[in-house]
Amino acid sequence: MRFLLLFFLIFAGVQASSQIKNTSQYNKQANTINNIDMTGFNNEFEESDKQNKEEIDPLSGYNKIMTNFNDFFYINILEPTAKAYKVVLPKPIRKGVSNIFDNLMYPMRLLNNLLQLKFKNSYLETQRFLLNSTIGLAGFIDVANDNFHIKQHQEDFGQTLGYYGVKSGFYIVWPILGPSNLRDSIGLVTDGIINPMTYMGNRGYNLLDSSAESFGVTIGHAINYSSLHVGEYEKLKKDAIDLYPFLKNIYEQRRKEQISE
Numbered sequence: 001m002r003f004l005l006l007f008f009l010i011f012a013g014v015q016a017s018s019q020i021k022n023t024s025q026y027n028k029q030a031n032t033i034n035n036i037d038m039t040g041f042n043n044e045f046e047e048s049d050k051q052n053k054e055e056i057d058p059l060s061g062y063n064k065i066m067t068n069f070n071d072f073f074y075i076n077i078l079e080p081t082a083k084a085y086k087v088v089l090p091k092p093i094r095k096g097v098s099n100i101f102d103n104l105m106y107p108m109r110l111l112n113n114l115l116q117l118k119f120k121n122s123y124l125e126t127q128r129f130l131l132n133s134t135i136g137l138a139g140f141i142d143v144a145n146d147n148f149h150i151k152q153h154q155e156d157f158g159q160t161l162g163y164y165g166v167k168s169g170f171y172i173v174w175p176i177l178g179p180s181n182l183r184d185s186i187g188l189v190t191d192g193i194i195n196p197m198t199y200m201g202n203r204g205y206n207l208l209d210s211s212a213e214s215f216g217v218t219i220g221h222a223i224n225y226s227s228l229h230v231g232e233y234e235k236l237k238k239d240a241i242d243l244y245p246f247l248k249n250i251y252e253q254r255r256k257e258q259i260s261e
Helices: 001-008 012-020 022-037 038-054 060-088 091-104 106-115 119-134 157-163 182-194 211-227 230-239 245-261
Strands: 169-175 178-181
Touching: 060 091, 060 169, 060 211, 060 230, 060 245, 091 119, 091 211, 106 119, 106 157, 106 182, 157 182, 157 245, 169 182, 169 245, 178 182, 178 245, 230 245
Parallel strands: none
Antiparallel strands: 169 178
Protein backbone atom coordinates (compact mmCIF):
# COMPACT_ATOMS: atom_id res chain seq x y z
CA MET A 1 0.00 0.00 0.00
CA ARG A 2 2.85 2.40 0.74
CA PHE A 3 4.31 1.79 -2.71
CA LEU A 4 0.93 2.52 -4.37
CA LEU A 5 0.59 5.78 -2.46
CA LEU A 6 4.01 6.92 -3.59
CA PHE A 7 3.47 6.67 -7.31
CA PHE A 8 -0.15 7.85 -7.00
CA LEU A 9 1.26 11.12 -5.68
CA ILE A 10 3.90 11.26 -8.43
CA PHE A 11 1.31 11.23 -11.17
CA ALA A 12 -1.43 13.26 -9.48
CA GLY A 13 -0.39 16.46 -11.20
CA VAL A 14 0.16 14.70 -14.51
CA GLN A 15 -3.34 13.28 -14.57
CA ALA A 16 -4.83 16.64 -13.66
CA SER A 17 -2.99 18.21 -16.58
CA SER A 18 -4.54 15.66 -18.92
CA GLN A 19 -7.96 16.99 -17.91
CA ILE A 20 -6.87 20.62 -18.29
CA LYS A 21 -5.38 20.17 -21.76
CA ASN A 22 -8.74 19.02 -23.10
CA THR A 23 -10.63 22.26 -22.32
CA SER A 24 -10.20 23.69 -25.83
CA GLN A 25 -11.15 20.37 -27.42
CA TYR A 26 -14.31 20.19 -25.32
CA ASN A 27 -15.28 23.71 -26.43
CA LYS A 28 -14.72 22.79 -30.09
CA GLN A 29 -16.98 19.78 -29.71
CA ALA A 30 -19.67 22.00 -28.16
CA ASN A 31 -19.43 24.48 -31.06
CA THR A 32 -19.72 21.66 -33.58
CA ILE A 33 -22.93 20.45 -31.96
CA ASN A 34 -24.39 23.97 -32.18
CA ASN A 35 -23.72 24.14 -35.93
CA ILE A 36 -25.33 20.86 -37.07
CA ASP A 37 -28.97 20.48 -38.06
CA MET A 38 -31.54 19.03 -35.66
CA THR A 39 -31.90 15.80 -37.64
CA GLY A 40 -28.22 15.06 -37.33
CA PHE A 41 -28.32 16.05 -33.69
CA ASN A 42 -31.22 13.71 -32.93
CA ASN A 43 -29.50 10.82 -34.70
CA GLU A 44 -26.26 11.41 -32.84
CA PHE A 45 -28.12 11.80 -29.56
CA GLU A 46 -29.95 8.51 -30.05
CA GLU A 47 -26.70 6.74 -30.92
CA SER A 48 -24.95 8.29 -27.93
CA ASP A 49 -27.82 7.31 -25.64
CA LYS A 50 -27.64 3.75 -26.93
CA GLN A 51 -23.91 3.60 -26.27
CA ASN A 52 -24.37 5.01 -22.76
CA LYS A 53 -26.92 2.33 -21.95
CA GLU A 54 -24.55 -0.35 -23.15
CA GLU A 55 -21.57 1.12 -21.31
CA ILE A 56 -20.45 -0.77 -18.25
CA ASP A 57 -19.60 1.40 -15.27
CA PRO A 58 -19.64 -0.98 -12.29
CA LEU A 59 -17.88 1.47 -9.98
CA SER A 60 -20.07 4.49 -10.75
CA GLY A 61 -21.23 4.88 -7.14
CA TYR A 62 -17.71 4.82 -5.75
CA ASN A 63 -16.38 6.91 -8.65
CA LYS A 64 -18.87 9.71 -8.04
CA ILE A 65 -17.96 9.85 -4.35
CA MET A 66 -14.24 9.86 -5.17
CA THR A 67 -14.72 12.55 -7.84
CA ASN A 68 -16.30 14.79 -5.21
CA PHE A 69 -13.52 13.96 -2.74
CA ASN A 70 -10.82 14.81 -5.27
CA ASP A 71 -12.61 18.02 -6.20
CA PHE A 72 -12.64 19.04 -2.53
CA PHE A 73 -8.97 18.10 -2.15
CA TYR A 74 -7.86 20.06 -5.23
CA ILE A 75 -9.83 23.19 -4.34
CA ASN A 76 -9.33 23.30 -0.57
CA ILE A 77 -5.93 21.70 0.00
CA LEU A 78 -3.74 21.39 -3.08
CA GLU A 79 -4.69 24.72 -4.69
CA PRO A 80 -4.14 26.88 -1.56
CA THR A 81 -0.84 25.12 -0.88
CA ALA A 82 0.26 25.66 -4.48
CA LYS A 83 -0.67 29.35 -4.28
CA ALA A 84 1.41 29.82 -1.12
CA TYR A 85 4.31 27.96 -2.74
CA LYS A 86 3.94 30.18 -5.80
CA VAL A 87 4.40 33.29 -3.67
CA VAL A 88 7.61 31.97 -2.12
CA LEU A 89 9.40 30.79 -5.28
CA PRO A 90 9.61 32.76 -8.54
CA LYS A 91 8.32 31.09 -11.70
CA PRO A 92 11.75 30.46 -13.34
CA ILE A 93 12.81 28.34 -10.35
CA ARG A 94 9.51 26.44 -10.24
CA LYS A 95 9.74 25.83 -13.99
CA GLY A 96 13.29 24.61 -13.58
CA VAL A 97 12.23 22.17 -10.87
CA SER A 98 9.46 20.90 -13.16
CA ASN A 99 12.03 20.44 -15.94
CA ILE A 100 14.21 18.34 -13.63
CA PHE A 101 11.31 16.01 -12.88
CA ASP A 102 10.48 15.74 -16.58
CA ASN A 103 14.09 14.88 -17.33
CA LEU A 104 14.07 12.15 -14.68
CA MET A 105 11.03 10.59 -16.37
CA TYR A 106 13.19 9.83 -19.42
CA PRO A 107 13.47 6.05 -18.75
CA MET A 108 9.67 5.75 -18.72
CA ARG A 109 9.25 7.71 -21.96
CA LEU A 110 12.11 5.88 -23.68
CA LEU A 111 10.87 2.41 -22.82
CA ASN A 112 7.31 3.11 -23.88
CA ASN A 113 8.36 4.73 -27.14
CA LEU A 114 10.53 1.70 -27.90
CA LEU A 115 7.71 -0.72 -27.04
CA GLN A 116 5.45 1.15 -29.46
CA LEU A 117 8.14 0.93 -32.16
CA LYS A 118 8.49 4.70 -32.25
CA PHE A 119 12.23 4.58 -32.83
CA LYS A 120 12.60 8.16 -34.05
CA ASN A 121 10.86 9.44 -30.93
CA SER A 122 13.10 7.22 -28.80
CA TYR A 123 16.16 8.72 -30.48
CA LEU A 124 14.85 12.25 -29.93
CA GLU A 125 14.07 11.49 -26.29
CA THR A 126 17.65 10.30 -25.81
CA GLN A 127 18.94 13.48 -27.43
CA ARG A 128 16.76 15.51 -25.07
CA PHE A 129 18.02 13.65 -22.02
CA LEU A 130 21.70 14.04 -22.94
CA LEU A 131 21.39 17.73 -23.79
CA ASN A 132 19.30 18.63 -20.76
CA SER A 133 21.39 16.53 -18.35
CA THR A 134 24.62 18.25 -19.42
CA ILE A 135 24.16 21.69 -20.96
CA GLY A 136 20.80 22.05 -19.23
CA LEU A 137 22.29 21.66 -15.73
CA ALA A 138 20.82 18.26 -14.80
CA GLY A 139 17.59 19.14 -16.58
CA PHE A 140 16.91 22.47 -14.85
CA ILE A 141 16.91 24.19 -18.25
CA ASP A 142 15.09 22.58 -21.17
CA VAL A 143 17.89 23.28 -23.61
CA ALA A 144 16.65 20.61 -26.01
CA ASN A 145 13.36 22.40 -26.58
CA ASP A 146 14.40 26.01 -26.10
CA ASN A 147 17.56 25.92 -28.23
CA PHE A 148 17.30 22.84 -30.46
CA HIS A 149 13.49 22.61 -30.82
CA ILE A 150 13.45 18.94 -29.78
CA LYS A 151 10.09 18.40 -28.15
CA GLN A 152 9.17 15.82 -25.56
CA HIS A 153 7.37 12.66 -26.72
CA GLN A 154 5.25 11.64 -23.77
CA GLU A 155 4.27 7.96 -23.70
CA ASP A 156 3.21 5.79 -20.77
CA PHE A 157 2.55 2.09 -20.35
CA GLY A 158 -1.22 2.58 -20.51
CA GLN A 159 -0.73 4.02 -24.00
CA THR A 160 1.57 1.12 -24.85
CA LEU A 161 -1.10 -1.40 -23.86
CA GLY A 162 -3.65 0.55 -25.91
CA TYR A 163 -1.26 0.57 -28.88
CA TYR A 164 -1.35 -3.24 -28.85
CA GLY A 165 -5.13 -3.34 -28.69
CA VAL A 166 -5.75 -3.75 -24.96
CA LYS A 167 -9.18 -2.31 -24.18
CA SER A 168 -9.57 0.37 -21.55
CA GLY A 169 -11.76 -1.71 -19.24
CA PHE A 170 -14.00 -0.11 -16.65
CA TYR A 171 -13.54 3.48 -15.56
CA ILE A 172 -12.11 4.16 -12.10
CA VAL A 173 -11.32 7.31 -10.14
CA TRP A 174 -8.33 7.03 -7.79
CA PRO A 175 -7.93 9.13 -4.62
CA ILE A 176 -5.95 12.31 -5.42
CA LEU A 177 -4.74 10.76 -8.69
CA GLY A 178 -8.07 11.26 -10.43
CA PRO A 179 -9.61 9.63 -13.53
CA SER A 180 -8.22 6.36 -14.88
CA ASN A 181 -9.39 2.98 -16.10
CA LEU A 182 -8.34 -0.62 -15.60
CA ARG A 183 -5.78 -0.62 -18.43
CA ASP A 184 -4.22 2.69 -17.42
CA SER A 185 -4.12 1.64 -13.75
CA ILE A 186 -2.04 -1.38 -14.73
CA GLY A 187 0.13 0.96 -16.77
CA LEU A 188 0.48 3.28 -13.81
CA VAL A 189 1.88 0.47 -11.65
CA THR A 190 4.39 -0.45 -14.36
CA ASP A 191 5.49 3.15 -14.87
CA GLY A 192 5.85 3.52 -11.11
CA ILE A 193 8.24 0.58 -11.03
CA ILE A 194 10.31 2.06 -13.88
CA ASN A 195 10.41 5.52 -12.30
CA PRO A 196 13.78 5.98 -10.53
CA MET A 197 12.14 8.32 -8.00
CA THR A 198 9.99 5.48 -6.65
CA TYR A 199 12.05 3.80 -3.94
CA MET A 200 11.96 0.00 -4.20
CA GLY A 201 14.76 -1.37 -2.08
CA ASN A 202 18.12 -2.24 -3.62
CA ARG A 203 17.13 -2.44 -7.28
CA GLY A 204 20.25 -0.66 -8.57
CA TYR A 205 18.83 2.56 -9.99
CA ASN A 206 17.06 4.27 -7.08
CA LEU A 207 17.75 8.00 -6.96
CA LEU A 208 16.50 8.18 -3.38
CA ASP A 209 17.61 6.26 -0.31
CA SER A 210 14.31 5.58 1.43
CA SER A 211 10.54 5.51 1.11
CA ALA A 212 10.37 8.62 3.27
CA GLU A 213 12.55 10.55 0.82
CA SER A 214 10.49 9.29 -2.10
CA PHE A 215 7.29 10.32 -0.34
CA GLY A 216 8.60 13.83 0.34
CA VAL A 217 9.86 14.31 -3.20
CA THR A 218 6.58 13.19 -4.76
CA ILE A 219 4.60 15.60 -2.59
CA GLY A 220 6.99 18.39 -3.57
CA HIS A 221 6.58 17.48 -7.24
CA ALA A 222 2.78 17.61 -7.01
CA ILE A 223 2.84 21.02 -5.29
CA ASN A 224 5.42 22.44 -7.69
CA TYR A 225 3.49 21.22 -10.73
CA SER A 226 0.21 22.61 -9.38
CA SER A 227 1.82 26.01 -8.73
CA LEU A 228 2.47 26.31 -12.48
CA HIS A 229 -1.18 25.57 -13.28
CA VAL A 230 -3.10 27.48 -10.60
CA GLY A 231 -6.69 28.15 -11.62
CA GLU A 232 -6.74 25.83 -14.63
CA TYR A 233 -8.83 23.16 -12.93
CA GLU A 234 -11.48 25.72 -11.95
CA LYS A 235 -11.64 27.01 -15.54
CA LEU A 236 -12.02 23.46 -16.79
CA LYS A 237 -14.87 22.46 -14.52
CA LYS A 238 -16.89 25.69 -14.80
CA ASP A 239 -18.62 24.29 -17.92
CA ALA A 240 -19.63 21.10 -16.14
CA ILE A 241 -23.30 20.54 -15.32
CA ASP A 242 -22.43 17.21 -13.71
CA LEU A 243 -18.74 16.94 -12.78
CA TYR A 244 -18.47 13.15 -12.87
CA PRO A 245 -19.54 12.44 -16.49
CA PHE A 246 -17.83 15.67 -17.60
CA LEU A 247 -14.39 14.64 -16.32
CA LYS A 248 -14.95 11.04 -17.38
CA ASN A 249 -15.69 12.05 -20.97
CA ILE A 250 -12.68 14.37 -21.14
CA TYR A 251 -10.36 11.69 -19.78
CA GLU A 252 -11.59 8.95 -22.12
CA GLN A 253 -11.48 11.16 -25.22
CA ARG A 254 -7.98 12.38 -24.40
CA ARG A 255 -6.66 8.86 -23.86
CA LYS A 256 -8.10 7.73 -27.19
CA GLU A 257 -6.31 10.61 -28.90
CA GLN A 258 -3.01 9.89 -27.15
CA ILE A 259 -3.11 6.22 -28.11
CA SER A 260 -3.97 6.98 -31.75
CA GLU A 261 -1.16 9.55 -32.15
